[in-house]
Amino acid sequence: MTSFEPGRAETRTISVAAAPAQVVDYLADPRHIPDWAPDFATVINHEHNNIWRVGTGADARRILVRVAPEQGVVDVVSADAPNLGLFARVLPNMTGAELIFSLFFPADTDPQAVDAQMAVVDRELRAVREQVEA
Template sequence: MVSVSNSKTVSVSIKRKPNEVYDYIFNPENLPKWAGAFSLGISKSSTEGEWIVETPEGPVKIRFVERNKFGVLDHYVSPAPDQVILNPMRVIPNSSGSEVIFTLFQLPDMSDEKFSEDAGLVESDLRSLKSALEG
């Protein structure tokens, strides 16, 4: 049986070239600068390509997909050893600027209220990203 989760896709338009936006987001050390609702701090993990993010709920592991020319910034968040959450994210051209797109999925044990709250936090973080990049 095939199942699907509730999802919400949020986006923000940024007046910067797509490669500049991509490079900024792809650098995990920038995460606390624009994703303050999620990241209070970040440090490299001992595992290659993995980072430890200090969140309001405690430390979580994060790993981005490999650098690519398609603007894909999907990342995997592991709040617990047996839990891996995919966060699809893209940077695409919008005229001469960029559009950043993030899709949030409602987890099986997540209430509708918590899902709505998380979506609001993602929207806030994307507005912060826009501010950081448009200065």
């Protein structure tokens, strides 16, 4: 039996004045990532199927974009370690949507590093809202 070592879960949410399907459609298109997550990717290229190569210059990594539109799911995860990445959920919130971003960190991650990453996530949520509501 393998031991289970949970990581640290961090979740942020933001209300969006748009239909949930509109938010999912926006997030589901990886070509929009540089618009809402420029710290993560300024360059994105399609590799094959749902695999994309992203980077901010010389460094590049492969991501997998998993989408289940009926459930409001858009996950942007490592193609090599799909349990690492951004797990997004879009829920109906009255006449708009609630956008939820969750990330998981190894239990021993420096709390300041987690805080810094979650500040980036807060900016990303606001950027998605601005893009979708525009």
